[in-house]
Amino acid sequence: MRVLLPPSETKRTGGSGQALDPLSLSLPSLAAQREQTVDALVALSADPAQAQRTLKLSARQLGEIEHNRMLRSAPTMPAVDRYTGVLFDALDAATLETPARRWLGRHAWIHSAPFGPVGALDAIPAYRLAAGTSLPGLAPLRRHWSDAVTAAFAAEAPGFILDLRSEAYVELGPIPASVPSVYVRVVADEGGSTRALNHFNKKAKGLLVRALAEDRPTIRSQRALERWAATRGIVIRSGADAGVIELVAEA
Secondary structure: OEEEEOOOOOEOOOOOEOOOOHHHOOOHHHHHHHHHHHHHHHHHOOOHHHHHHHHOOOHHHOHHHHHHHOOOOOOEEEHHHHEOOHHHHHHOHHHOOHHHHHHHHHHEEEEEOOOEEEEOOOEEOOOOOOOOOOOOOOOOHHHHHHHHHHHHHHHHOOOOEEEOOOHHHHOOOOOOOOOOEEEEEEEEEEOOEEEEOOHHHHHHHHHHHHHHHHHOOOOOOHHHHHHHHHHOOOEEEEOOOOOEEEEEOOO
């Protein structure tokens, strides 16, 4: 099984790892797209005014341009530790025991905009780039990444993918029909009706991945996922749409 996570806009700065090595990242077939995106971000950062407009930065966020300028030389840290925010705070990977972190490294990908999907323990620098950004000199990110990521999933995804990404990142790399997968929507049951959640969506996803890392179950299908979830008191059920499951959380 692989778990596909979205990234977060907020990130920790710094790190103690060596500089970015695109060839060392998971899904190495994406190396060319990674190099092109990093080149475009570094080039954009040479013009701070254009970078501010392109990245839609406020005056307080101008330091993000320097992060992009230093992409090839800045220190790195594991991706799962780089990201902050509701999902990653709930996952709280830093407090997991070593076997659980190793499980994340083998089974979890985080789908970033500049690097594509990376392993949870892959070393990445701080950066600023959102899925919907159009970089000068580069095709729109959806077109730049989509076919290459889908092909990488087809060639390198083992068996079953649990897709926790937001829709914007799904567009950067749809899972091919040849790979068994389910897409997760987080919902709440209220008075006999079901509604989608926003803030609690991210928290529920983070807690789900933490539980998976702690238990390290063998899951090769939706049914196996549901059986494991029941042992944890987690409610997972088929959604109204094919290929979609609902993760029921408390609002």
